[in-house]
Amino acid sequence: MLIQTDLVQLAEEFAGRIPDDESYKEERDISWGLVCTGWLQLNDLQTALRALSKIGEPQAQAPVCLAICKWVGAHPDSGDLGRDVMRNTIERIGEWEPWLSRRDITDLVPAVVRVVGEDGARVLARTLRDPFTSGNVLVTLAEQFPRPHERKPLLEEAERIAAGIGDGNRDFALLRVVQGYEAAGFVDDAERVNSMMQEQHLAEKMRRLMSDAESLMTRANKILESSAPASGRDPQVDTPLERLSRFLEYRRNDLKVRFLVDAAAAGSAFGDREGEAILTSPDFQRLEAPRQPSIKRDPTLFDDDAFARFWFDRPIPLNPVDTPVLEGDLDDDVQDLADPVAFLKKATALFHRFASIGRSFSEEQIDQGLWFLFGNPFSAGKHLWGNAVPLDIRLECVRSMIHPFRDYYHSVSDQFQGEFFFMWWDMLLHHGPASDAAEQAAIENEMIDVLVQILALPSEGCASSALHGLNHLHPNPRAVSLVTQYLETNLEKMTSERIKWVSACRDGLAP
Numbered sequence: 001m002l003i004q005t006d007l008v009q010l011a012e013e014f015a016g017r018i019p020d021d022e023s024y025k026e027e028r029d030i031s032w033g034l035v036c037t038g039w040l041q042l043n044d045l046q047t048a049l050r051a052l053s054k055i056g057e058p059q060a061q062a063p064v065c066l067a068i069c070k071w072v073g074a075h076p077d078s079g080d081l082g083r084d085v086m087r088n089t090i091e092r093i094g095e096w097e098p099w100l101s102r103r104d105i106t107d108l109v110p111a112v113v114r115v116v117g118e119d120g121a122r123v124l125a126r127t128l129r130d131p132f133t134s135g136n137v138l139v140t141l142a143e144q145f146p147r148p149h150e151r152k153p154l155l156e157e158a159e160r161i162a163a164g165i166g167d168g169n170r171d172f173a174l175l176r177v178v179q180g181y182e183a184a185g186f187v188d189d190a191e192r193v194n195s196m197m198q199e200q201h202l203a204e205k206m207r208r209l210m211s212d213a214e215s216l217m218t219r220a221n222k223i224l225e226s227s228a229p230a231s232g233r234d235p236q237v238d239t240p241l242e243r244l245s246r247f248l249e250y251r252r253n254d255l256k257v258r259f260l261v262d263a264a265a266a267g268s269a270f271g272d273r274e275g276e277a278i279l280t281s282p283d284f285q286r287l288e289a290p291r292q293p294s295i296k297r298d299p300t301l302f303d304d305d306a307f308a309r310f311w312f313d314r315p316i317p318l319n320p321v322d323t324p325v326l327e328g329d330l331d332d333d334v335q336d337l338a339d340p341v342a343f344l345k346k347a348t349a350l351f352h353r354f355a356s357i358g359r360s361f362s363e364e365q366i367d368q369g370l371w372f373l374f375g376n377p378f379s380a381g382k383h384l385w386g387n388a389v390p391l392d393i394r395l396e397c398v399r400s401m402i403h404p405f406r407d408y409y410h411s412v413s414d415q416f417q418g419e420f421f422f423m424w425w426d427m428l429l430h431h432g433p434a435s436d437a438a439e440q441a442a443i444e445n446e447m448i449d450v451l452v453q454i455l456a457l458p459s460e461g462c463a464s465s466a467l468h469g470l471n472h473l474h475p476n477p478r479a480v481s482l483v484t485q486y487l488e489t490n491l492e493k494m495t496s497e498r499i500k501w502v503s504a505c506r507d508g509l510a511p
Contacts, residue, residue: 010260027291033051062100086111087116093105097130102132131173139176162193242319252326254291258325260279294327312361354404364418370420380397382431395443398450416461421461425470448482467505
């Protein structure tokens with residue numbers, strides 16, 4: 001039977017075998033972060049810090065440092081080592097601040113006060129680069145004191161910081177000060193700061209929004225409870241052995257480490273004999289090839305081949321609960337797109353190469369990759385309608401969109417199980433219209449030219465995609481005319497249901 005320590009040691013040994021190579025950098029950092037978390041769960045701070053030292057990128061270090069500091073705050077018996085960790089984190093918070101939310105940092109304040117005292121929280125506030133976060137830290141520090149007169153100087157300092165913020169965050173920073181004054185009983189000060197806001201009723205609006213959100217969550221929870229399976233088992237919850245089998249099939253090094261750490265966190269021992277045999281098998285112990293970076297990394301940093309693999313060379317989730325760990329969505333940090341022009345140019349080149357791309361990946365991977373490309377976090381449509389990219393580059397990107405349909409989809413549409421090709425134009429138009437009327441007309445005309453070509457392909461799937469796109473271009477006269485012509489030409493060949501749907505497309509009423 002493998003006890004918790006055995007499982008975390010196995011995770012550490014596996015992480016240690018991931019090569020110190022650029023292609024493995026992200027999964028290596030993720031794996032060592034998981035190992036650090038595993039040792040914290042076993043209350044072994046010294047070994048957790050050893051794992052932290054193996055993490056190279058500040059972005060990967062940040063959430064791990066946060067977890068360590070929270071652990072130290074919950075374990076005052078960690079002594080000098082815990083205090084040293086907390087002080088070091090406060091001194092270096094600027095390195096990790098870009099990768100932590102304001103809530104992450106302000107949530108640390110009680111732990112900081114508990115371990116190194118009030119002065120440590122003041123140093124934290126001074127060290128931060130973002131004044132909004134600095135003010136929030138001071139307000140949160142004030143809330144640690146029971147007597148109002150102890151809170152007042154901290155709230156006044158937070159007020160001075162918030163009043164000096166020059167961007168759109170000023171009102172929200174002042175709102176946090178208002179909340180601090182109200183909680184301390186300083187009603188006059190709260191009203192005075194509220195009057196300093198450009199939007200003077202922001203506090204009341206935020207209260208109403210929070211109340212509405214809580215009410216909505218209550219209703220949603222009731223709906224979920226009423227629709228729960230009679231057996232009481234969540235259909236997405238599976239056994240450790242089922243999860244282990246899927247993680248093996250995904251062939252990802254960091255997922256193997258994740259399974260071991262999660263198994264250690266789940267209980268005192270991993271007692272499944274079949275599962276234990278798998279964990280020590282050559283199949284599990286084998287080092288896998290480097291995986292694709294998180295879907296939140298900037299894809300314009302890659303060459304054309306790597307750009308294609310970034311979207312399509314990813315495993316398909318075998319269970320919806322695996323989606324976050326496969327996509328890299330466990331954190332909210334998205335890299336800024338360094339070059340929108342390069343993004344659309346690379347997308348254009350990708351569309352031109354779609355015949356070979358379609359042969360290189362499964363239909364499921366193609367569908368999933370297109371949802372990534374056109375959806376969050378970078379969204380091709382957003383850059384198509386925005387004015388950050390010259391119009392000729394945007395129009396060329398639209399023209400290139402014939403290739404995925406003509407060179408790939410029309411030959412596989414009969415058996416294609418995905419939905420993206422049907423939603424292609426819907427996803428693009430979702431981000432329109434353009435701010436300039438002339439650009440809007442030029443982009444729509446280019447889209448319609450492509451849709452005419454798609455509509456002429458010998459494939460009902462392509463025709464449906466084109467008709468659905470023309471439907472979303474309603475009331476453009478060209479779009480309406482094309483659907484009307486298609487309806488009249490094919491009327492005798494269509495079922496009544498198809499006629500009804502195409503008629504809805506003509507009128508811009510198809511969902």
